[in-house]
Every structure is written in C-alpha cells, then in structure tokens.
Amino acid sequence: MKIISEAKSHGGCQGVYSTTSEACGGDMTFAVFRPIVAKEQLCPVVWFLSGLTCTHANVMDKGEYRRMAAELGLIIVCPDTSPRGDHVPDEPDNWQFGKGAGFYLDATQAPWSRHYRMETHILDELPALVAAHFAADMGRQGVMGHSMGGHGALTFALKHPDRFKSCSAFAPIVQPSTADWSRPALEKYLGADESGWRRHDATLLIEDGARFPEFLVDQGTADGFLDAGLRPWLLEEACQKADIGLTLRMQEGYDHSYHFISTFMDDHLAWHAERLG
Numbered sequence: 001m002k003i004i005s006e007a008k009s010h011g012g013c014q015g016v017y018s019t020t021s022e023a024c025g026g027d028m029t030f031a032v033f034r035p036i037v038a039k040e041q042l043c044p045v046v047w048f049l050s051g052l053t054c055t056h057a058n059v060m061d062k063g064e065y066r067r068m069a070a071e072l073g074l075i076i077v078c079p080d081t082s083p084r085g086d087h088v089p090d091e092p093d094n095w096q097f098g099k100g101a102g103f104y105l106d107a108t109q110a111p112w113s114r115h116y117r118m119e120t121h122i123l124d125e126l127p128a129l130v131a132a133h134f135a136a137d138m139g140r141q142g143v144m145g146h147s148m149g150g151h152g153a154l155t156f157a158l159k160h161p162d163r164f165k166s167c168s169a170f171a172p173i174v175q176p177s178t179a180d181w182s183r184p185a186l187e188k189y190l191g192a193d194e195s196g197w198r199r200h201d202a203t204l205l206i207e208d209g210a211r212f213p214e215f216l217v218d219q220g221t222a223d224g225f226l227d228a229g230l231r232p233w234l235l236e237e238a239c240q241k242a243d244i245g246l247t248l249r250m251q252e253g254y255d256h257s258y259h260f261i262s263t264f265m266d267d268h269l270a271w272h273a274e275r276l277g
C-alpha cells in the first residue's frame with residue numbers, strides 16, 4: 001500500500017492510498033478516514049460506495065462525514081468505482097459504463113472481465129489491506145453508498161449479512177436489471193443471460209431469498225433520476241414481502257447531488273454506529 005496523502009482532520013487523519021490490485025489488473029486508489037480514537041482502540045469500519053462518474057474523492061471532498069465519524073469513532077473507507085489506467089477498456093463517451101461505472105460486480109464478458117472486478121477488489125483485496133494497516137475491527141463493518149453505490153451497498157449487505165452488520169443508502173439504484181441507465185451495463189459486463197444478473201440486483205436478491213435485518217434509505221423528491229432510475233418503491237415492496245425492516249425517508253425538495261448526501265450524512269453514520277456498537 002502506498003501513501004498518496006495524509007492530513008490531520010478532526011483530530012484524526014484523512015488519507016488517500018493506492019495499491020496494486022490483482023483483481024483489477026492495475027493500481028487502485030482509495031481513501032480512509034481514521035478517527036483519533038483509532039490510536040488507542042480498534043474501531044468499526046463503514047464503507048462508502050460512490051456513484052456513477054465518481055472516484056474515491058467525491059465523497060471525501062463533498063460528503064462531510066469526518067466530524068461525525070470522528071465523534072462516533074468510525075473508520076470510513078471510500079473505494080474507487082472502477083478500474084483505472086490507459087490499459088483498461090472503456091467507453092469514454094458513456095458515463096454509465098466503463099471507467100467510473102464498475103457497478104460493484106465482477107464482469108464475466110470479454111473484454112471487460114480482465115479488469116472490471118470491483119466486487120473482488122472491494123470485498124477481498126481492500127479488507128485485507130484495511131485490516132493490516134489500520135486499527136480496524138473487521139468484526140464490525142457497515143456499508144453505505146449513493147446511487148450506483150447504493151446498489152453496491154444493498155447487494156453487498158444482502159450477499160454478506162454475516163460480514164456487514166449495518167447498511168444504508170442515499171438514492172440507491174434498487175433494481176438495476178430493469179432501469180434504463182443500468183441494464184446496458186449489466187448486459188455488457190455479465191452477458192445476455194439475465195439469470196446471472198439477479199445476484200447484482202437488490203430487489204431480485206430479496207425475491208430469491210437473500211435477507212438483511214434492516215436498511216436506512218434516504219431519497220430526495222426532486223431527484224431527476226427518481227422515476228426512471230431509482231424507484232425506491234420497488235425496494236419497499238420487496239422488503240415488505242420479505243419482512244425486512246426498511247426506513248425509507250422521502251426527503252422533500254432534495255436532488256441527487258452531494259448537497260443532499262451531506263445533509264443526511266450524520267443520520268446515516270449514527271445509524272451505523274448504533275448497530276456496530
């Protein structure tokens with residue numbers, strides 16, 4: 001692991017690091033905030049998965065999580081959203097696919113399958129690094145995310161309820177296999193056989209029997225992607241049928257931006273801290 005930068009913040013440290021990822025076939029950058037209390041004890045870890053077009057930096061610069069994470073004693077890890085580098089195949093004019101749009105899965109289709117393996121990167125490679133280099137209690141992990149990253153958080157929690165003890169999302173893509181902006185990506189990464197898409201779709205995972213105790217979801221009513229791309233009511237319906245607790249808060253007048261995310265970030269961190277102990 002290479003240190004790119006470290007800066008004192010709220011008594012703790014906001015760092016940016018890079019690692020050579022075998023899964024993604026190249027160097028990957030990620031950010032870690034550690035609170036001051038991590039100097040004395042192991043701290044719970046909350047993963048923040050970002051949305052389309054993002055790197056690790058969007059939430060680090062605009063998410064406003066550090067004051068509350070410092071107060072609650074949480075380590076916050078912010079991975080990138082896709083493999084990077086000139087050698088990585090891409091569709092540069094398409095912001096919904098390729099670089100910046102890894103969809104938190106391991107691609108099975110050439111040419112994407114060589115590098116687009118964000119699920120393995122985030123679930124296997126980064127936890128090993130975080131455990132080795134930070135005062136992280138890996139027995140107390142939560143996951144949160146925004147939009148495409150909300151999809152990542154929900155699907156990771158549903159697939160790994162023993163690992164993640166808490167999950168929340170801002171404006172998540174709850175059913176990527178039927179939304180216009182994500183269907184083409186799933187087809188290119190995973191192939192035309194839609195049966196393989198189900199384990200990357202929160203509502204279909206629930207339909208197929210995956211369970212998680214409870215979710216917190218915030219969704220802005222003025223979000224331009226609400227009706228065509230996000231559709232939280234599909235998650236509400238799936239959770240109701242499966243008896244999964246869902247706190248869905250429709251936030252009047254908020255859009256899809258980090259102004260929305262930063263407004264409710266404290267609530268999400270408190271949600272995680274309560275469940276992570």
Ligand SMILES: N[C@@H](CCC(=O)N[C@@H](CSC=O)C(=O)NCC(=O)O)C(=O)O
Pocket residue numbers: 050051052053054058095146147148149256257258
């Ligand atoms: N480039 C697009 C807008 C892209 C966008 O809104 N991205 C969101 C995530 S969308 C779902 O995953 C985002 O987080 N952007 C980064 C930011 O800092 O706001 C367009 O031009 O319409």
